Amino acid sequence: MTKLYLDHTKLLELKGNIQSNLDLYKSDVSWLGRELNVQSSNSAQVKVTDLKVRSADDLDNAIRIYTYYKDLPYTLASDQNYWTLLTHTEYWQYMRERWPVEEAQGDPIEFIKTRYYFGQKAMYRNGLSRLWWYVELTYDESLEDPYKYTKLLLEDQDLAGQTIENKYLSRNKVAMKALFEMLDYVGKLEQDEIIQNLTAKQRRNLVRDTAQYFNLTGAVEMWDILLPIEAKEKLILWVNTYLKDMGVFVPHLSKN
Incomplete structure (x- = not known):
């Protein structure tokens, strides 16, 4: 597993300059990836197969993210610096397909804060960490299907958010x-x-x-x-x- 961590000073700089960087969030090339020399390698192989129903792969992607980062300690799993770097670099292409700023409902600045950083709901709405937490909170290896509860959770996106955000x-x-x-x-x-x-x-x-x-x-x-x-x-x-x-x-x- 690639160990990457965004310097907190850089995080504050990025989060404070979302408005001036808005066009960069509409680019298919990660400007932060180029700056830090981090490729959009998509290590967990997450995907968006239906651009009309972008949530269709959430269950599969949650399992992929959790499997790849299964040993992630809670200190990182709940850390904005960690996931912000991943959303802006390694998984930039996925983020552009799953959470395109052009299709944001409401304020695009708040949309970016919520999905690319940590907003008011913290790790439970970030575009990547939410997937990890969906599984972490529902995975049960004692069951014949350890993902039984994950599947129940993700049958309804509103229900999923309502549950894990409580x-x-x-x-x-x-x-x-x-x-x-x-x-x-x-x-x-x-x-x-x-x-x-x-x-x-x-x-x-x-x-x-x-x-x-x-x-x-x-x-x-x-x-x-x-x-x-x-x-x-x-x-x-x-x-x-x-x-x-x-x-x-x-x-x-x-x-x-």
Whole structure:
């Protein structure tokens, strides 16, 4: 793994000059790469195969990034200097395809700060570090498919962001795993037509309300001391009541 680290003085210079460098962010050639003699080598082989749906490869790319940087310590994984250098040099071509400034919604300066540096949501929205954290927070080697929860997370981009950007969930793997077990359980209820298929809005509300439930109960019962099976069972009891209150159980099948 190439070990690169951007000097903090240079980081501040770059971040302070985004406006004057705006045209450089629209170039297919990395100006910082030329300056530092770092090639856009794309070591993890991330890609964008559909320019109309740029998020289509996020799952595959998350696995590629995590596999290549699997031994990355948290000190670097959460460090703006580290990922900023990678977005501006080694993975410049990928960034230009996945996060082109020309298609930024809203302020392009804020867009660059968020995707090429660390914005208000820090490493969870940076164009590269977000991929690493998607897997880090969901990877479970005890499962037959270690990426089972990663796949659940990335089924919905809004859901993915809502989940990993929640400070309580992202810092508590027991709670995070219980959340995905619960979402898997809800998916099976839908598949078996025990409940109606939830809309995207209902699913987002479910995750939001689950996070609130964790927050409200965490101070009292401390989810991180529960066994995974205990956390799962506790959350499924809660979600059954939640779904019943929503009125989504199919009447002739529900025994609730």
